């Protein structure tokens with residue numbers, strides 16, 4: 055009986071302990087250990103301490119049902135209770151909330167000072183996470199949403215102008231374990247056309263462009279079913295912004311992180327962690343004015359980079375000084391305005407009221423110190439000020455700073471003044487330089503092709519260029535012209551797909567070397583018949599792939615459709631594939647550390663481009679050493695992305711019942727559940743990275759008996775702080791050990807079991823290129839630590855259960 059009695063007692067005790075209400079009244083204060091729980095059980099309010107400073111305690115609000123304690127509001131962040139056992143949070147007879155320490159002195163208080171209705175006054179924690187002081191007649195006289203700390207919650211309405219008396223900026227924590235007021239803050243500026251800023255102290259750190267009509271009722275959408283709506287609302291002369299989420303969405307919040315980044319997070323109940331939905335600044339040159347005056351950050355590049363606005367050139371070796379005009383502007387009418395579309399407008403504008411577009415343009419034209427203008431009609435907002443004016447004419451009289459060209463999201467036209475003589479000169483320059491260059495190139499191409507052909511086969515009349523043979527074929531409505539190649543020509547080129555010509559095979563089919571009639575060498579990919587893809591789908595994909603152009607991707611040159619045959623024609627790279635070097639004892643010495651590091655970075659950049667191209671998200675699904683081709687300079691080119699899955703801009707992941715890929719490179723979630731996302735590629739990249747560093751195959755027979763595969767081996771050495779042992783003997787003497795260890799570290803981050811734990815390629819590229827970037831500690835990859843026979847069983851099971859699955863097993867060549 056004792057055994058039953060004791061737990062029952064504890065349970066009873068816990069119930070008493072946790073018994074909670076959603077409100078405080080003058081007669082019912084809150085003491086340490088007590089909690090307020092909102093009516094629906096969503097939020098909790100109480101005393102708490104942070105792990106590493108348990109001597110200090112605070113009153114705050116957190117999610118009641120989320121195991122990872124997440125504070126959304128703190129009352130006394132700068133005046134903690136220093137002995138954790140005491141303190142009282144009370145509603146006074148003056149309708150104020152007060153936090154008292156054990157001696158009865160006030161640490162924090164509101165300042166309503168309304169006595170009349172005191173008897174019925176209560177402080178209530180609502181299900182939105184808002185703590186309100188409500189008078190007995192139902193009026194809320196104070197709310198915590200008007201006094202935010204670092205977190206914006208759905209349904210929280212924030213004034214857009216810092217002139218509003220309700221305006222209070224969000225202020226980040228000082229450090230990961232220090233919730234006191236930090237240096238970073240976020241809010242809007244005081245201009246009539248407000249802009250959202252993150253400040254580092256008093257210096258701007260990031261800026262969101264001035265509002266355009268396009269920003270109103272913006273809907274951010276993600277395929278998990280999490281929706282976030284942004285609404286800008288006008289109340290009198292003031293504008294307010296509210297974020298809402300649709301019913302049934304996961305918990306969502308925006309936090310000004312102590313590092314200065316704004317992170318929009320959604321709670322992932324599967325992995326029991328917060329997923330990053332968006333974050334700002336999103337990349338290096340996204341931060342404020344990082345490209346200097348008259349420079350701009352081009353986010354449409356695979357790796358966002360600084361550039362100069364048209365008509366400007368770099369003022370120094372880097373962009374710290376920004377850009378300067380190529381030709382000084384003269385105030386004599388020799389100028390013109392050019393339209394830059396898709397821009398994030400610069401900071402420091404002058405707002406001119408009540409102008410039509412033409413009047414706005416005239417405003418800028420008529421003053422020689424005006425460098426640019428931009429115009430928007432905000433009529434959907436209601437008028438911008440009380441007078442009834444919905445125009446938004448912005449002009450820039452001085453430098454243009456913090457201009458950008460975002461990859462997605464809000465952008466508008468920027469009209470830039472340039473010297474018209476410089477515009478003319480540009481044309482002359484084109485004629486002077488480009489034309490002869492083109493002519494030279496043509497001559498050289500002809501000579502080159504001529505020589506090639508002579509050596510290869512019987513000449514057929516004049517030397518010809520490949521494109522002449524291929525009938526340019528317009529696919530669908532897209533204006534991408536990709537040549538269609540005749541099937542007969544391909545048969546000839548590949549000796550009827552002879553085995554002798556075969557370069558390799560993968561889950562999608564076989565690849566052959568071909569020599570076209572004019573002598574051009576190509577790689578022909580013959581998709582397996584049962585690929586299950588219709589002609590239209592195939593054409594669509596070809597059009598999309600043709601648009602993918604990056605120096606680390608193999609180029610698609612043409613395609614062919616003939617009855618059931620679908621073929622893709624790629625550039626041929628003489629150095630073949632990475633595996634032919636890496637795993638060949640007679641060639642691997644050619645890959646020194648510098649080339650290996652270059653190859654790793656190149657693959658990362660290529661993948662980043664596939665994943666984050668402005669309009670498409672391409673998931674490769676079969677990244678492995680044999681799909682990395684090397685050009686004459688040993689620069690890597692990802693190939694075989696021909697049958698990768700291409701997604702629309704918003705889709706990020708999918709399920710398939712057709713698992714294609716290569717055992718060993720496949721992420722656990724993809725291999726087991728057919729669930730894939732860009733993070734499946736990250737996983738394969740991690741495997742590849744470990745292979746490149748170690749010179750060992752993922753399932754290498756050379757490993758010691760104790761380890762089923764390379765990942766388990768790498769992890770074991772990592773844990774033992776013996777990572778040097780993993781490095782290929784051929785490079786270990788000559789390489790900077792720090793670089794190698796860093797690579798292994800990144801590799802282990804990529805092969806973590808949970809997709810969310812793996813960093814996105816943007817972070818990986820950053821980590822690879824910044825030796826000082828801090829890396830998180832990797833979690834133990836458990837999945838592929840399965841013993842050989844377990845993995846074997848699993849593979850057999852997969853092969854039995856899925857007929858239309860194609861998995862390439864790795865075999866030594």
Ligand SMILES: *[C@@H]1O[C@H](CO)[C@@H](O)[C@H](O)[C@H]1NC(C)=O
Pocket residue numbers: 105106230231
């Ligand atoms: C807390 O402090 C301990 C040592 O005092 C330190 O090892 C640990 O990393 C700290 N935790 C965090 C989250 O900073």
Ligand SMILES: *[C@@H]1O[C@H](CO)[C@@H](O)[C@H](O)[C@H]1NC(C)=O
Pocket residue numbers: 080147173
């Ligand atoms: C608040 O008012 C109640 C009666 O309205 C009174 O009993 C109580 O003493 C007052 N409390 C304080 C702190 O003045």
Ligand SMILES: *[C@@H]1O[C@H](CO)[C@@H](O)[C@H](O)[C@H]1NC(C)=O
Pocket residue numbers: 167
């Ligand atoms: C509250 O108001 C009363 C009278 O209106 C004033 O005497 C008192 O000082 C005020 N208290 C505070 C804390 O401001």
Ligand SMILES: *[C@@H]1O[C@H](CO)[C@@H](O)[C@H](O)[C@H]1NC(C)=O
Pocket residue numbers: 181182208209298
């Ligand atoms: C936010 O407000 C809307 C409309 O007022 C309401 O329908 C919704 O339930 C609220 N959301 C939360 C999380 O309270």
Ligand SMILES: *[C@@H]1O[C@H](CO)[C@@H](O)[C@H](O)[C@H]1NC(C)=O
Pocket residue numbers: 168170171189191192193
């Ligand atoms: C409630 O009482 C307060 C203070 O007495 C007053 O300002 C407010 O107008 C009242 N609200 C309503 C709805 O009566």
Ligand SMILES: *[C@@H]1O[C@H](CO)[C@@H](O)[C@H](O)[C@H]1NC(C)=O
Pocket residue numbers: 254255314
């Ligand atoms: C923020 O400002 C501080 C001091 O001015 C500086 O040391 C720090 O590097 C800045 N942070 C960033 C991210 O620029």
Ligand SMILES: *[C@@H]1O[C@H](CO)[C@@H](O)[C@H](O)[C@H]1NC(C)=O
Pocket residue numbers: 370371372373374375
């Ligand atoms: C940029 O160039 C300036 C001089 O033009 C130099 O002082 C500065 O260190 C350079 N910054 C970087 C990041 O290279």
Ligand SMILES: *[C@@H]1O[C@H](CO)[C@@H](O)[C@H](O)[C@H]1NC(C)=O
Pocket residue numbers: 408441442443
């Ligand atoms: C706006 O400008 C027009 C003429 O351009 C003028 O007639 C009108 O009165 C102005 N409105 C305001 C509110 O200034």
Ligand SMILES: *[C@@H]1O[C@H](CO)[C@@H](O)[C@H](O)[C@H]1NC(C)=O
Pocket residue numbers: 409410411431432433444445
């Ligand atoms: C703005 O747009 C609205 C609706 O499209 C139109 O009626 C109005 O005339 C426009 N205002 C200006 C200043 O162009």
Ligand SMILES: *[C@@H]1O[C@H](CO)[C@@H](O)[C@H](O)[C@H]1NC(C)=O
Pocket residue numbers: 420421422423424451
């Ligand atoms: C041009 O604009 C500048 C800055 O606003 C102003 O000082 C100057 O008077 C203007 N010049 C003319 C001719 O309007």
